[in-house]
Amino acid sequence: MLEVIKKRRSHREFQDKEVEREKVEEILKAAMVSPSARHMRLWEFIVVKDKKVLAKLAQTKTHSYFVDRAPLCLTVCSRKDEEDKYWLEDGSIAAAHIYLEAENQGLGTCFVQVYGSKREDGSEAEEYVKKILQVPEEVKVLCLMPLGYPAKKLPEHGKDEFEEDKIHWEKY
Ligand SMILES: Cc1cc2nc3c(=O)[nH]c(=O)nc-3n(C[C@H](O)[C@H](O)[C@H](O)COP(=O)(O)O)c2cc1C
Secondary structure, X not given: OHHHHHHOOEOOOEOOOOOOHHHHHHHHHXXXXXXXXXHOOOEEEEEEOOHHHHHHHHOOOHHHOOHHXXXXXXEEEEEOOOOOOOHHHXXXXXXXXXXXXXXXXXXXXXXXEXXXXXXXXXXXXXXXXXXXXXXXXXXEXXXXXXXXXXXXXXXXXXXXXXXXXXXXXXXX
């Protein structure tokens, strides 16, 4: 498991190659077994392959420019829990599962923050994405995750990232 975890990187360049539907489904299966508060499973996922829509999603904000370089994009959405307390954490863990299963399938992705991000004109990135993907008012959009076969092999995470001084045994 640690092997896959160390290999996982954020990919922003992709091969011009379709992703098999079975692989997309495996990745979404991984997302849907992620832990969720009170097992509420509030997340939902939008799979976009339409190139025109991908081009619009790439214009969400400055750091989403590469979204349309991938053959498809997953969008992590969530219904809100009653207290508006857990959906963000649940969605983030689902995104982590997507990252890892993508790596496991020989694919690459990148978490592109939408919730709380601003567009270049100062407007909300979330509102922009919701409009494009016809997301209902009450549903949140956490992130975009373009998915494809990576164009480059990026170096895997290494030993130097294990920092002893970030660990506090027993107390801070
Ligand atoms: C909450 C979160 C938001 C992120 N938002 C963006 C983003 O908007 N655009 C982007 O290109 N990368 C984004 N990233 C990816 C990070 O830049 C990346 O994870 C970090 O540089 C470490 O690189 P690695 O994922 O290859 O290990 C985000 C990652 C996280 C966890």
